[in-house]
Amino acid sequence: xxxxxxxxxxxxxxxxxxxxxxxxxxxxxxxxxxxxxxxxxxxxxxxxxxxxxxxxxxxxxxxxxxxxxxxxxxxxxxxxxxxxxxxxxxxxxxxxxxxxxxxxxxxxxxxxxxxxxxxxxxxxxxxxxxxxxxxxxxxxxxxxxxxxxxxxxxxxxxxxxxxxxxxxxxxxxxxxxxxxxxxxxxxxxxxxxxxxxxxxxxxxxxxxxxxxxxxxxxxxxxxxxxxxxxxxxxxxxxxxxxxxxxxxxxxxx
Numbered sequence: 001x002x003x004x005x006x007x008x009x010x011x012x013x014x015x016x017x018x019x020x021x022x023x024x025x026x027x028x029x030x031x032x033x034x035x036x037x038x039x040x041x042x043x044x045x046x047x048x049x050x051x052x053x054x055x056x057x058x059x060x061x062x063x064x065x066x067x068x069x070x071x072x073x074x075x076x077x078x079x080x081x082x083x084x085x086x087x088x089x090x091x092x093x094x095x096x097x098x099x100x101x102x103x104x105x106x107x108x109x110x111x112x113x114x115x116x117x118x119x120x121x122x123x124x125x126x127x128x129x130x131x132x133x134x135x136x137x138x139x140x141x142x143x144x145x146x147x148x149x150x151x152x153x154x155x156x157x158x159x160x161x162x163x164x165x166x167x168x169x170x171x172x173x174x175x176x177x178x179x180x181x182x183x184x185x186x187x188x189x190x191x192x193x194x195x196x197x198x199x200x201x202x203x204x205x206x207x208x209x210x211x212x213x214x215x216x217x218x219x220x221x222x223x224x225x226x227x228x229x230x231x232x233x234x235x236x237x238x239x240x241x242x243x244x245x246x247x248x249x250x251x252x253x
Contacts, residue, residue: 001025011106020078027214029085029163029181032100035072035144036090038137042130045071063129073136073253081143081251082165083177083213089148096148099155103181143251150245159243162187163215164203165250166238173226174236176247177210178203184216188241191225193233200241201225 002025005013013026023031036044046062049055055062062068081087086103088096097110131138151161164178164187178187186204190197205222207215215221227233238247 016075018074019076023079024212027085028079028083029215031079031084032086032088032104033076033084034088034090034093034096035141037141038072038134039127039130041072041090041137042068042134059126060129063126063133069133070136073140076140076253079253080165080213081140081253082147082248083163083210083215087144087147089145092148095152099148099152102155103161140253147248154243154245159245162240162243162245162247164240164245164247166247167250168224169236171227173224174238175222175224176203176238176250177207177215177221178223178240178247179216179221186217186220187223189223189225189247190239190241192237192239193231194235195237198228198231198233199225 019031019033042063043059045068046055046059049062049068057065076084086100088100090096094110097108101107154161161181162178163181164176166174166176168175174191178189180187186202189201189203191199191201201223203223204217204220205224206218206220207222208219210221211219223238225238239245240247
């Protein structure tokens with residue numbers, strides 16, 4: 001599929017599709033998704049089904065139907081959130097599009113097609129029902145919003161984004177993944193304790209588990225920093241030396 005799209009000079013392949021196994025066809029840094037507040041996503045989904053698929057049940061029945069719960073999380077299941085090429089936020093659509101254009105080199109313009117005519121704000125009881133039945137989507141939306149805010153702040157400072165996460169931290173050391181969005185040069189990282197530098201390392205260790213996602217440098221994007229023996233360390237942070245970007249804990253959808 002990927003070769004066929006390349007041969008036909010197709011730049012975008014899109015749709016409401018599950019990320020896997022598509023994410024094993026395209027490099028993960030080419031994948032784009034938008035996350036929406038579950039409160040409005042669920043209601044929009046209901047009106048879409050009522051209008052186009054002749055759904056006859058009530059809103060409450062729709063919300064409590066397992067087939068319509070945590071839809072966004074299920075579609076992105078299996079992807080490490082921090083390595084997805086771009087994660088936009090629907091409620092910040094214009095800013096998301098501007099940020100995506102700067103990352104991708106495209107010049108996409110905002111459009112408002114296929115908008116739902118229903119704009120009913122959920123009542124408190126309905127909000128609770130949506131919250132109770134979409135906990136995974138709310139967690140995903142919170143994580144994605146923080147990630148988006150961090151990326152947007154770096155962009156406003158003309159600093160490049162680093163795809164990264166921390167997936168191991170114990171008394172012996174800290175480890176994770178880091179690679180830049182713009183080039184394949186190994187990333188230099190600074191490790192701090194309570195804001196004080198305790199060491200540096202380079203993210204050039206092999207992470208074979210990421211090979212299926214097409215990460216750069218043939219998967220040599222990992223880091224592992226052993227803590228100094230007998231050192232009293234607190235509030236450990238890992239930062240990209242060139243930009244100050246702080247690495248977050250891995251969030252696997």
